[in-house]
Amino acid sequence: MKRRKFIQTLAVTPAAALPIVSESNAETPVVAQRPQEEAPKLETASLDAAGETMPRFFSAAQLAALKKLSNIILPPLNSMPGALDAGAPEFLDFLIGKSTAERRQIYTAGLNTLNAQATKRFGKAFADVTDAQAAELLAPLKQPWTYEPPADPFARFLREAKQDIRNATINSREYVTAGSSGGRRGGGVGQYWYPID
Amino acid sequence: MAEKEYDVLIVGSGASGGMAAYSLTQKGLKCLLLEAGALVDFQRQRGLKPVYELPYRGFGKPGRLPHVVQANEFNANQWVDEQQVPYTHDPKSPYNWVRVRMVGGKSLFWARMSYRLSDYEFKAKDHDGFGDNWPISYAELAPFYDRVDPIFRVSGRKEGLPQLPDSQFIEDKSPDGAALERIGTAGKSRGMTVTKIRRSLGDGQFASSFNLLLPAAQATGNLTIVPNAVVREITTDKATGKANGVSFVDRQSGRELHAKAKVVVLGASCLESTRILLNSKIANSSGVLGHYLHDQFYISNGVMGVMPEAKDGKAPRGLVAGAGYIPRFRNLKDPKTKAKNFLRGYACDLYPGATPDAKLFPAWGAELQKQLDTFRGAGIGTTIMGEVLPRFENFVKLDPTVKDAWGISVLNFQCRYTDNEFNMAKDAVDTISQVFKDAGFEVLNANDKMHPPGYSIHELGTCRMGDNPKNSVLNKWNQSHDVKNLFVMDGSSFVTSGTQNPTLTILALAMRASEYLAEQAGKGAL
Ligand SMILES: Cc1cc2nc3c(=O)[nH]c(=O)nc-3n(C[C@H](O)[C@H](O)[C@H](O)COP(=O)(O)OP(=O)(O)OC[C@H]3O[C@@H](n4cnc5c(N)ncnc54)[C@H](O)[C@@H]3O)c2cc1C
Numbered sequence: 001m002k003r004r005k006f007i008q009t010l011a012v013t014p015a016a017a018l019p020i021v022s023e024s025n026a027e028t029p030v031v032a033q034r035p036q037e038e039a040p041k042l043e044t045a046s047l048d049a050a051g052e053t054m055p056r057f058f059s060a061a062q063l064a065a066l067k068k069l070s071n072i073i074l075p076p077l078n079s080m081p082g083a084l085d086a087g088a089p090e091f092l093d094f095l096i097g098k099s100t101a102e103r104r105q106i107y108t109a110g111l112n113t114l115n116a117q118a119t120k121r122f123g124k125a126f127a128d129v130t131d132a133q134a135a136e137l138l139a140p141l142k143q144p145w146t147y148e149p150p151a152d153p154f155a156r157f158l159r160e161a162k163q164d165i166r167n168a169t170i171n172s173r174e175y176v177t178a179g180s181s182g183g184r185r186g187g188g189v190g191q192y193w194y195p196i197d
Numbered sequence: 198m199a200e201k202e203y204d205v206l207i208v209g210s211g212a213s214g215g216m217a218a219y220s221l222t223q224k225g226l227k228c229l230l231l232e233a234g235a236l237v238d239f240q241r242q243r244g245l246k247p248v249y250e251l252p253y254r255g256f257g258k259p260g261r262l263p264h265v266v267q268a269n270e271f272n273a274n275q276w277v278d279e280q281q282v283p284y285t286h287d288p289k290s291p292y293n294w295v296r297v298r299m300v301g302g303k304s305l306f307w308a309r310m311s312y313r314l315s316d317y318e319f320k321a322k323d324h325d326g327f328g329d330n331w332p333i334s335y336a337e338l339a340p341f342y343d344r345v346d347p348i349f350r351v352s353g354r355k356e357g358l359p360q361l362p363d364s365q366f367i368e369d370k371s372p373d374g375a376a377l378e379r380i381g382t383a384g385k386s387r388g389m390t391v392t393k394i395r396r397s398l399g400d401g402q403f404a405s406s407f408n409l410l411l412p413a414a415q416a417t418g419n420l421t422i423v424p425n426a427v428v429r430e431i432t433t434d435k436a437t438g439k440a441n442g443v444s445f446v447d448r449q450s451g452r453e454l455h456a457k458a459k460v461v462v463l464g465a466s467c468l469e470s471t472r473i474l475l476n477s478k479i480a481n482s483s484g485v486l487g488h489y490l491h492d493q494f495y496i497s498n499g500v501m502g503v504m505p506e507a508k509d510g511k512a513p514r515g516l517v518a519g520a521g522y523i524p525r526f527r528n529l530k531d532p533k534t535k536a537k538n539f540l541r542g543y544a545c546d547l548y549p550g551a552t553p554d555a556k557l558f559p560a561w562g563a564e565l566q567k568q569l570d571t572f573r574g575a576g577i578g579t580t581i582m583g584e585v586l587p588r589f590e591n592f593v594k595l596d597p598t599v600k601d602a603w604g605i606s607v608l609n610f611q612c613r614y615t616d617n618e619f620n621m622a623k624d625a626v627d628t629i630s631q632v633f634k635d636a637g638f639e640v641l642n643a644n645d646k647m648h649p650p651g652y653s654i655h656e657l658g659t660c661r662m663g664d665n666p667k668n669s670v671l672n673k674w675n676q677s678h679d680v681k682n683l684f685v686m687d688g689s690s691f692v693t694s695g696t697q698n699p700t701l702t703i704l705a706l707a708m709r710a711s712e713y714l715a716e717q718a719g720k721g722a723l
Contacts, residue, residue, distance in 0.1 A: 171255040188247050
């Protein structure tokens with residue numbers, strides 16, 4: 001059988017094989033005879049259109065540091081939303097909370113170090129430092145990239161956070177829709193594989 | 198109901214099992230093909246989605262596919278579930294085993310790079326004294342490559358290189374682009390050449406057993422395909438020791454069944470075929486079943502080059518025109534190509550026009566964005582692919598403590614790269630960096646650390662062929678030395694890997710072995 005014909009056959013068979021509802025339910029013959037294609041199509045919205053992620057994992061101090069870090073790594077630029085607009089810190093609170101113990105530890109220890117360093121050097125929490133002060137604390141991010149993660153846990157945290165904050169932002173509804181409505185690259189759409197039975 | 202006895206029972210429907218079905222059914226043999234995965238209807242199984250609608254924003258469910266670096270949240274369901282079919286290894290020596298279970302196997306998703314091996318591989322021991330030769334030469338396999346090429350429609354350009362024999366190409370007449378030409382010129386004094394990539398075009402959408410082999414096999418009326426059939430072990434006749442069928446499990450219900458056949462062909466992929474043999478406790482009088490596990494090491498963007506004139510979107514016309522390939526140029530016959538601290542060689546894919554990843558810039562915020570804008574499309578990406586020496590010490594065995602979802606013992610991996618691979622990787626990165634610079638390009642990042650073994654998805658060996666039954670599992674026809682009516686036709690039969698992607702060779706070997714099988718069956722010799 002030619003491939004096109006084979007696909008057509010597959011597409012037709014399941015509908016034809018469905019029992020006709022009117023045979024088993026005499027009271028609703030009109031509904032039952034409606035061809036399958038006419039099933040109502042309801043519009044739905046994504047979860048993020050309905051509400052905001054409620055942070056559950058990081059402490060208030062850690063989350064405040066993560067928000068500050070997120071805004072430094074990817075602020076709003078060229079009229080595209082930044083990490084805070086995209087809810088990246090709240091999303092990462094969820095993602096890291098679901099991740100392995102090792103990854104959770106990298107983040108919690110890293111955020112604690114950010115706050116501790118900020119307090120030690122500038123007498124305030126990381127959330128309150130100036131951009132210039134933040135740049136001093138983020139110095140490990142100035143090192144060239146290597147395949148092996150840095151041995152220093154703080155440097156490793158910064159490297160992972162940079163990547164995660166960018167991805168959580170670029171893959172957000174806010175960023176993708178801003179990109180396509182601004183006539184920029186469509187982006188963000190992929191071929192999804194449904195679970196195989 | 199009486200069990201029907203087939204002429205040949207084939208396990209697996211990927212490139213190897215598919216080619217066995219294609220070749221054997223044409224010779225009139227009645228074949229039963231058992232495939233562990235489902236027959237997928239691509240129209241229904243896939244759909245376009247925005248990334249933000251995925252539950253994990255594209256990051257994927259944490260911990261779901263820890264070994265499959267290629268997985269993302271879009272394609273996570275296409276790979277074998279690591280919880281359902283686990284495997285074990287020392288945490289300090291990871292192995293990335295990347296698997297697909299569907300009718301068509303990995304050939305549904307492969308990148309289609311299609312290269313022939315040469316006598317630098319088949320007769321590797323004659324060349325440098327290490328390991329063993331294959332029991333066949335290039336000349337013996339060439340006629341089968343010649344017949345596989347038109348089925349898969351391999352595109353490329355004739356180059357006449359002894360280390361990379363030409364295929365029967367659909368000629369690629371596209372220009373190379375000035376970037377590749379400059380790399381070729383700069384590398385010439387080192388014996389380096391830049392060729393076209395060689396790729397199976399198939400029918401465009403697929404170049405798979407699913408569209409190129411199985412439909413033709415079924416058209417003969419000689420093939421029965423049974424999906425969702427997970428083979429547990431090969432059964433043997435107690436009196437003769439010959440294979441008489443397989444026991445298998447319904448993937449969905451767990452029901453146990455048995456199928457009978459006069460000959461059994463394994464094409465379940467390199468390591469799954471070996472796992473079936475280990476679970477069957479046959480074909481291992483040599484003691485080398487599971488051993489000599491090798492692959493090609495991969496370094497993604499080991500060198501990230503930059504074309505200065507292409508920065509800020511200003512690439513001149515004709516600079517970039519598609520991908521290129523540097524075939525092996527180390528340790529060839531010419532003494533000038535001899536490397537000082539490693540055997541064999543490496544190849545490299547080249548991607549001019551690449552955009553370097555944000556991680557490569559030591560910056561953030563507006564400064565990072567500026568860099569990304571400047572370098573967009575100005576990079577030259579690379580994938581370095583190095584030959585891994587086949588060593589007895591690298592092996593798989595059954596893990597007696599862990600079973601898969603169907604109660605079948607799983608594999609334990611013991612596999613490490615050695616100094617030969619590490620030295621080769623360093624040479625590759627140093628040499629390609631220097632050639633880029635000589636060609637007038639910049640090097641943004643250089644990294645000689647390879648991914649863990651298995652990453653290339655070119656796992657090979659563990660059931661290798663050879664003339665001597667004392668140190669090989671199969672003879673030169675992919676036939677078990679011990680069990681004459683048992684054939685293994687996938688990458689497990691390889692003796693060495695070369696630097697070339699292996700599937701074209703798997704296909705040619707499976708065609709050759711199947712035609713031998715049919716001839717022997719016709720003579721009643723099996
Ligand atoms: C993303 C990707 C890119 C690749 N790119 C390239 C490339 O560019 N060039 C190249 O040469 N190679 C490439 N490869 C590798 C290539 O796909 C493989 O070499 C080739 O497909 C192997 O074919 P096979 O038939 O041996 O195994 P598979 O394709 O894995 O087929 C084996 C089949 O056996 C089935 N099976 C396994 N166990 C059992 C069991 N117990 N019972 C029943 N059935 C079983 C499996 O479900 C599977 O369908 C790539 C692979 C991937 C995944």
